[in-house]
Amino acid sequence: YVDKHPGGTLPLENMAGKDCTDVFANYHAAKVYKYMLPPYLVGEVSDYTVYPHVADFRAIRQELLRRGLFKTNMRFYAKMGTWLGALLCCALWLSVGCTSLS
Incomplete structure (x- = not known):
């Protein structure tokens, strides 16, 4: 073992x-x-x-x-996952939006 x-x-x-x-x-x-x-x-x-x-x-x-x-508070992890997912979506949107302006 x-x-x-x-x-x-x-x-x-x-x-x-x-x-x-x-x-x-x-x-x-x-x-x-x-x-x-x-x-x-x-x-x-x-x-x-x-x-x-x-x-x-x-x-x-x-x-x-x-x-x-x-x-363990699973709602905390759900909130953090939602928050991080929203940040990722914003980052992707800004990345795609800024590259299309060039």
């Missing part, structure tokens, strides 16, 4: 033998790690202590998830 990993081999090599739960959660949507992570469990970390900065980070992440700030 290392060779087929979409993020390359570096993340997997750096986290080998360590708890990668937080790292995985930062780069994947919750539904991805809910269904994808369990089959790759190779063991439990027995002497794992959560450092204060990690606990703070987890609390911030949970608050952002609770507020829905990681959800």
Whole structure:
């Protein structure tokens, strides 16, 4: 799987033998790690202590998830696509219009 990993081999090599739960959660949507992570469990970390900065980070992440700030707003992308399409049409119209005046 290392060779087929979409993020390359570096993340997997750096986290080998360590708890990668937080790292995985930062780069994947919750539904991805809910269904994808369990089959790759190779063991439990027995002497794992959560450092204060990690606990703070987890609390911030949970608050952002609770507020829905990681959800994709498809209307934003629709508006941006429409805006960029209109700009492209204007640019093409000006390009064709300016070349026909010459």
